[in-house]
Amino acid sequence: MGFIMDGIDAEAYDRNYNDKQLMQRIAGYFRPHMGRVALISGLIILNSMMDLVLPVLIARGVDQVVANQMATMRLLILLILGSAVLSWTFNFVRQWYTARAVGDVVLHLREDAFTAVMARDMSFYDEFPSGKIVSRVTSDTQDFSNVVVLTLNLISQVLLVMLVVGYLFSINTRLAWMALAIAPFVIAAALAFRTIARRTTRQVQRLLATVNATVQETISGISIAKNFRQEQTIYDEFTAVNEQAYQVHIRQGFVFSAIFPILVFIAGMGTAVIVYFGGTAVLRSDISPGDWYLFVQAIGLFWFPLTGIASFWSQFQLGLSASERVFALIDAEARVVQHDNQPAPPLHGRVEFRDVHFRYTTQESVLNGFNLTIGAGETIALVGHTGAGKSSLGRLIARFYEFQAGQLLIDGHDVRCFDLASYRRQLGIVPQVPFLFTGTVADNIRYAKPPATDDDVRRVAQTIGQGDWLETLPQGLETQVGEGGRGLSMGQRQLIALARVLLQDPAILILDEATASVDPLAEAQIQESLELVLADRTAVIIAHRLSTIKSADRIIVLQQGEIIEQGSHASLMSQRGHYAELYDTYFRHQSPDYDVSGEDLPESLSSGTTFHGRQYIL
Numbered sequence: 001m002g003f004i005m006d007g008i009d010a011e012a013y014d015r016n017y018n019d020k021q022l023m024q025r026i027a028g029y030f031r032p033h034m035g036r037v038a039l040i041s042g043l044i045i046l047n048s049m050m051d052l053v054l055p056v057l058i059a060r061g062v063d064q065v066v067a068n069q070m071a072t073m074r075l076l077i078l079l080i081l082g083s084a085v086l087s088w089t090f091n092f093v094r095q096w097y098t099a100r101a102v103g104d105v106v107l108h109l110r111e112d113a114f115t116a117v118m119a120r121d122m123s124f125y126d127e128f129p130s131g132k133i134v135s136r137v138t139s140d141t142q143d144f145s146n147v148v149v150l151t152l153n154l155i156s157q158v159l160l161v162m163l164v165v166g167y168l169f170s171i172n173t174r175l176a177w178m179a180l181a182i183a184p185f186v187i188a189a190a191l192a193f194r195t196i197a198r199r200t201t202r203q204v205q206r207l208l209a210t211v212n213a214t215v216q217e218t219i220s221g222i223s224i225a226k227n228f229r230q231e232q233t234i235y236d237e238f239t240a241v242n243e244q245a246y247q248v249h250i251r252q253g254f255v256f257s258a259i260f261p262i263l264v265f266i267a268g269m270g271t272a273v274i275v276y277f278g279g280t281a282v283l284r285s286d287i288s289p290g291d292w293y294l295f296v297q298a299i300g301l302f303w304f305p306l307t308g309i310a311s312f313w314s315q316f317q318l319g320l321s322a323s324e325r326v327f328a329l330i331d332a333e334a335r336v337v338q339h340d341n342q343p344a345p346p347l348h349g350r351v352e353f354r355d356v357h358f359r360y361t362t363q364e365s366v367l368n369g370f371n372l373t374i375g376a377g378e379t380i381a382l383v384g385h386t387g388a389g390k391s392s393l394g395r396l397i398a399r400f401y402e403f404q405a406g407q408l409l410i411d412g413h414d415v416r417c418f419d420l421a422s423y424r425r426q427l428g429i430v431p432q433v434p435f436l437f438t439g440t441v442a443d444n445i446r447y448a449k450p451p452a453t454d455d456d457v458r459r460v461a462q463t464i465g466q467g468d469w470l471e472t473l474p475q476g477l478e479t480q481v482g483e484g485g486r487g488l489s490m491g492q493r494q495l496i497a498l499a500r501v502l503l504q505d506p507a508i509l510i511l512d513e514a515t516a517s518v519d520p521l522a523e524a525q526i527q528e529s530l531e532l533v534l535a536d537r538t539a540v541i542i543a544h545r546l547s548t549i550k551s552a553d554r555i556i557v558l559q560q561g562e563i564i565e566q567g568s569h570a571s572l573m574s575q576r577g578h579y580a581e582l583y584d585t586y587f588r589h590q591s592p593d594y595d596v597s598g599e600d601l602p603e604s605l606s607s608g609t610t611f612h613g614r615q616y617i618l
Contacts, residue, residue: 011128011132011328012127012128013124013128013328013329013332013333014325014328015328015331016324017324017327019320022320022323022324022327025323025327026323029105029108029109030101030105032104032108033101033104033105036097036100036101037101039097040094040097040098040101043090043091043093043094043097044094044159045159046086046090047087047090047091047094048159048163049163050083050084050086050087050090051087052163052164052167053083054080054083054084054087056167057076057079057080057083058080061076061077061080098149102145102149105145106141106142106144106145109141109144109323109326110137110138110141112330113136113137113141113326113329113330114137116329116330116332117133117137117329119334120332120334121334121335121336121399121400121401121402122395122400122401123335123336123360123400123401123402124332124335126360129213130213131210131212131213131214131215132210132212132213133329134212135208135212135213136325136326136329137326137329139208139212139322140322140323140325140326141322141326142322143318143319143321143322144319144322144323144326145319150319165180168295171287171295172278172281172286172287172295174277175274175277175278175281175295178270178273178274178277179270179274182266182267182269182270182273185266200248203248204245204248207241207244207245207248208245210241210245211238211241211242211245214237214238214241215238271296274295274296275296278292278295278296279292335401335402336399336400336401336402336420337402337416338416338417338418338419338420339414339416339417340416340417340418341418341419342413342417342418342419343418343419343422344410344418344419344422344423344425344426345411346426346507347410347411347426347507347508348376348377348411348507348538349374349376349377349378349410349411349507349508349537349538350373350374350375350376350409350410350411350412350538351372351373351374351397351408351409351410351508351538351540352372352373352374352407352408352409352412353370353371353372353373353393353396353406353407353408354371354406354407354408354409355369355370355371355405355406355407356369356370356371356396356403356405356406356407356408357369357370357403357404357405357406358370358392358396358401358403358404358561359404360401365561366389366392366561367389367392367403367561368561368562369406370389370406370561370562370563371563372393372556372563374538374540375538376411376538377536377537377538378538378539378553378554379534379538379539379541379551379552379553379554380539380540380541380552380553380554380555380556381541381543381548381549381552381554381555381556382540382541382542382543382556382558383543383549383555383556383557383558383579383582384557384558384559384582385559385582387560388558388559388560388561389558389560389561390542390558391512391542392561393540394429394510394512394540394542396408397410397415397427397508397510397540398424398427398429398510399415399420399423399424410423410508425504425506426506426507426508427506427507427508427509427510428448428501428504428506428508428509428510428537429501429509429510429511430494430497430498430501430509430510430511430512431497431512432512432542433490433493434485434493434494434496434497435484435485436481436484436485436488436493436496437481438480438481438482438483438484439480439481440475440477440478440479440480440481441461441473441476441477441478441479441481441496442454442457442458442461442477442478444481444485444496444500445457445460445461445477445496445499445500445503446503447500448500448501448503448504449503449504452503456503457477457503458477460499460502460503461477461499463499463502463532464495464498464499464502464525464529464532465495465525465526465528465529466525466528468525469491469492469495469525472492473488473492481493481496491523491525491526494526495525495526495529498526498529498530498533499529501533502529502532502533506537507537507538508537508538508539508540509533509534509537509538509539509540510539510540511530511533511534511539511540511541511542512542523545527545527547527548530548531551534551543555546583549569550569552569554566554567554568555567555568555569555572555579557572557577557578557579557582559578564577564578565577565578565579
């Protein structure tokens with residue numbers, strides 16, 4: 001149940017906006033379209049006038065029938081038809097322009113929300129499920145359009161009420177005051193539902209985001225679920241979340257279905273009172289039958305927009321709650337903060353960590369006063385046990401995360417003074433599991449440099465692994481990679497990732513090397529390609545393979561966020577320290593000299609001992 005209730009809890013970056021703040025933000029999206037809004041407002045006024053003219057003409061028709069003036073009656077019939085046609089025309093044009101205005105505003109809001117998503121740093125995605133973020137960009141921005149439509153309808157209804165009230169007083173002041181005396185009861189009843197409606201709509205949208213996140217996570221991990229035969233388990237989890245969403249939807253439906261009948265009941269009671277006193281006024285000849293009919297019709301026109309305005313505040317909460325969630329996403333505070341926005345100059349690639357302190361959370365300290373200098377063009381290999389801080393160094397250089405103290409200098413400049421877009425254009429990253437976007441192999445290579453020509457892409461692809469890997473692809477560079485690259489092997493994905501970086505030609509390369517899960521041929525191609533990619537650039541490698549470690553200019557040995565050893569492979573092996581222990585435990589079996597005796601084998605081995613599945617005769 002704890003898992004399910006999380007669906008109603010707010011995210012850490014959520015915030016509460018009052019109605020005034022939300023309306024000001026919404027109005028800001030309308031300012032670029034004020035000309036269209038003015039046209040819509042004019043059409044609303046004309047449409048409201050036609051709605052009022054129709055009962056007036058009918059009332060005059062009643063008086064003409066009583067006076068037996070049939071010639072005038074025929075003219076009134078033509079006027080009634082004309083006013084109905086004009087009312088329909090004004091309403092049609094208004095709805096068309098309203099749809100355009102709503103579409104433009106929602107388009108702008110969704111662009112702002114997506115821009116905010118792109119601007120969030122990696123720690124944001126570590127903390128919050130992507131499915132819930134997607135829900136805000138798609139579902140909540142669509143719900144926001146309800147605010148726009150309701151706002152425009154509200155303008156129409158307010159204008160109609162003002163026109164009707166003025167006309168009611170022109171007919172009979174006493175009856176008009178009686179109608180206005182009942183109006184506060186309608187408004188009070190509607191406002192009483194406001195808080196309940198706002199709270200319920202928030203719960204609905206949060207649970208919808210949880211449902212979206214659950215579905216997305218399930219589909220992303222469907223192969224794992226099937227491998228472990230957990231289809232029923234994930235179905236049960238989804239059913240539990242979906243059931244709670246259903247219950248909250250029912251509650252929301254009850255709130256919105258209850259308010260309007262209550263308002264109609266109050267309005268009906270008011271109409272009954274008006275009809276009674278109006279009827280007695282006709283009997284006393286205080287007003288004509290036509291005026292009495294007109295007053296009854298006008299009262300209907302009065303109650304309809306009035307109840308609409310009153311119920312508007314409850315229905316409005318759906319759109320306000322949606323806009324509140326979208327604005328919270330847009331306004332979420334960035335954890336990676338640049339102190340300046342200077343365009344990054346062409347980089348040489350010198351990297352300096354000066355007394356850097358870094359932690360992912362307050363309970364998880366990674367680096368404490370860390371110092372390291374990487375020369376321009378130098379290749380360093382980071383080794384150490386899991387949690388030693390290898391990946392964290394790469395993430396800090398890429399500015400995916402914010403360090404809490406110290407300095408990180410790139411060519412002597414504080415990394416926090418660069419414009420991140422221009423800085424990252426000179427930064428190449430190859431993750432351990434490369435991600436490919438839906439499209440062709442050529443599209444994914446060009447992703448790092450969109451202006452690149454087909455010849456540029458082909459040249460780079462043929463350089464990687466001498467182009468032999470392209471022969472294994474059904475359509476060569478035009479082969480579709482599938483969602484996330486699932487149509488290709490892990491080795492092919494790695495080669496595409498390396499080609500992408502080579503096309504980009506970055507000054508600094510961060511490589512989370514991953515060849516352990518590829519076949520020997522692909523590993524050889526990847527290794528050959530790595531030598532090409534690493535040439536003449538600064539490279540930080542989170543090393544998994546012995547061949548990469550040995551080819552590095554310097555090996556950095558990390559333990560709990562501290563450098564405990566550094567040097568070449570030979571010098572570190574001669575020290576017989578932590579690196580030698582790591583080498584003997586994890587890397588030695590990768591060496592082509594694995595079967596020879598002597599100091600290359602662990603000291604604990606004796607003749608006939610089995611190590612990593614092989615037997616050694618010493």
